[in-house]
Amino acid sequence: MAGAAKNAPRAKRRKPSDAAERARRKEGPRVSGAHPDERDPQLLDTTLGRLVADHGWTLDLKVHAVFARWADIVGAEVARHCQPTAFADGRLTVRTGSTAWATQLKLLAPTLVRRLNEEIGHGSVTVIDIEGPTAPSWKKGRISARDGRGPRDTYG
Template identity: 70%
Template structure:
């Protein structure tokens, strides 16, 4: 039997995908332009050029120091004030002095309002008197207008409404005082 007389082999039917699909597309492209090699087209687009070319001078594509990279990230996201405020919380004793720092701590900061908690009412009174000078000192370190007002709070008062010996509807220990 000659090869022409042989029956062509039947290939199993299946979905053209993966490597088979790539081969089919390559053959179809090769047939459409006879005698020429076809260039493979890129599926990803290039980033637009900024007009700068690579050269001997430094540019943004060069390796950067960690300090420069972090500074750029902070500037891009606008985190300067947040970082300064976080630094203020960490360096509270250094900024206000050791004596005031031993009896107070910064609790929160929002919209120019700094909340400071003291460990006694006497220190709360003292800090209220020192508030204008403290605002001036903090703004020197953080930047002008960062801290607008300081709210000074005394120590947390105990709650008389909870516990083993509380009575519902009572006013706490004041009931026993004449």
């Protein structure tokens, strides 16, 4: 058998470009076909969803959606007196308009955490930091007395 292979006429060698051409023909043209694949035009919703997931923006977008729908989530009465200001590492910071509402919100905090976790996802909000209204600054100008009582001691 080995002798028969030696005596057989040699086939003509083809150029390397002919081999590549044969492989391309065998593979067929790169067209989409009847079934959808990644080369087809994609819906904007699908593309944006993939972009958000790839960059890890899902939680940030949910948190900003909560900021936008704050009145729907906590109720109109509560929303009139407080607003969320920041969210980082599971801590939502809420600023209230008065100390009375700060106290009220501290009592409502466990309920708000539960409701926010239903909206955003379980375990997203762990603590609500409540800030009351800021006090006015009594410092006027560049220079002020450090130890002096200042204008608060007027009616002494």
